[in-house]
Amino acid sequence: MKKEPTVSGLPAKKQTASKPRKKLNTTKKCKSCRKTFRPSTAWQVYCKAECKSTRKATDKRKAMDDSRLERFQTSAFAYYMAAEAQRAGTLDIFHGHTVESLVELYDVYKYYLRANGFGGEGRLYALAHVHPVKPKDSDYIGLVHSENIFVCPEHPNKSHGNKYFGYGKCIHRSKTSAANFVSEDESRKGIIRRIIRYFGEGVVTEFAKRAKVQPTQRIKRITQLELFLEELGLTLDELHECSTVKLGQLQALLSGKEVYNFSTSGLSQISVLIHELERHATSRPDDIAALVPLLEQLQEFEAAAFMVNTVQVPQSVIDKVAIFGWKVMHGQQMDLEYVRDLLKPYLKGI
Incomplete structure (x- = not known):
């Protein structure tokens, strides 16, 4: 009998022809496309390689959407929205919003933070309503939209109260739904979850993506x-x-770390007034932008007077101009002659 050849003293392995794998006598639903297919192995869950790639991409998108939802729920902006809904007593103050309009509202909110010096000591400005949330003797509710919200100093906003002169964006109480009622004792986290359901997760995740919403450090x-x-x-x-x-x-x-005191300063009242007049001029039918050139001339005069240490416009006059400007923002009629008369003794050519 012939001996089998050996390598390093070990017997050579017998070469056996591999048998083709037998397909399982069962069917499955593809984990990606949900079509029924016949698997070739017990652990096969996708009908084809393309479905496996698609599912991985879908899982990644879902993970990103979940992350965006979480960031929105823990953002200062979401808590602001919840507080406004609780104050109004309804989620319908967000009626008519789209992804684009939510981004516009978020831009107003970011400007409000910037005007206040990003969380410095003391709040200089508030987010005011053109049409109040709860005006006296009215069946209309002011909406939380960029066209109805503006950045305003605390004192003029409190002095204005819930008076209404015109303009802004609102909804009739008959158009609100009882299902969207928000009670005073409802938790802010619970209201935020309801806000997400009100808009739909798709709208919120797309908004969070475009606006790059981040959780609040506060x-x-x-x-x-x-x-x-x-x-x-x-x-x-x-x-x-x-x-x-x-x-x-x-x-x-x-x-036990060293405390660092960062000095944060907000924006000047006239700068914020100019910014908000220009922004609302695109949606207001009255010509509120006509006040901007006078305010810009006042700013230039003040800056030049400060540099050369000459007589500036009295603070009492600046305050009167600013108070009038904030009343215009709240809907009061424009009166340029009043502002010109205030500034004529100090500014030339107005």
Whole structure:
């Protein structure tokens, strides 16, 4: 008998022809396209390679959409929207929004943060309504849209109250739904979840994508600091009243790190007034933009007078001009002659 050849003293393996795999006698639904197919192995879940690639891309998109939803839910903008819905008592203050109009509203909100110095001590400006949320003796509710919202100093906004002179964007109470009612004791997180259902997840995720919405540092800091109220010597209400900068300082103190005091300053009243007049001029039928050249001339005069240390326009006059401008933003009729008479003693050629 012949011996089999060996390699390194080991017997050579017998070469056997591989048998073709037998397809399973069963069917499955493709995990991607959901079509029925006959798998070749027990672990096959896609009918073809293209379906596997599609499913991976779909999973990635879903993960990104989930992340965008989470970022929206924990953003300061979402909490602002929830607070407005609670104040109005209905989600219908967001009636008629699209992805594009939500982005426009978010731009107004970002400008409001910039005007206030991004969370510095003390709030200079508020987000005011042209058409009030709850005007006296009216069946209309002011909407939270960029055409009905503007950045306004705290004092003129509080002085104005819920008076209505005209313009803005609103909805009749008969057009609101009982299903969209928001109670005063409802949690802000719960309202935010309802806002997402109101718009639809697709609209919210696309908005969060375009606007690049990010979670608020303020909410994160408050959540952490709530665990150390005794050490901080604060009540929960006092903690929630702290500015974002103050919250950061408290975190630094707890961790034993050096506290850095960053100076943040907001925008000037006249600069904000010019910005909001120009923005609303595109949707208002009255010619509110006609006030802008006078305000710009006032700014230029003040800047030049400061540089050469000459007589400036009295602050009392500037305040009168600004108060009139904010009344115009709230819907009061334009009166350029009134502003010209105030500024004539100081500005030439008006």
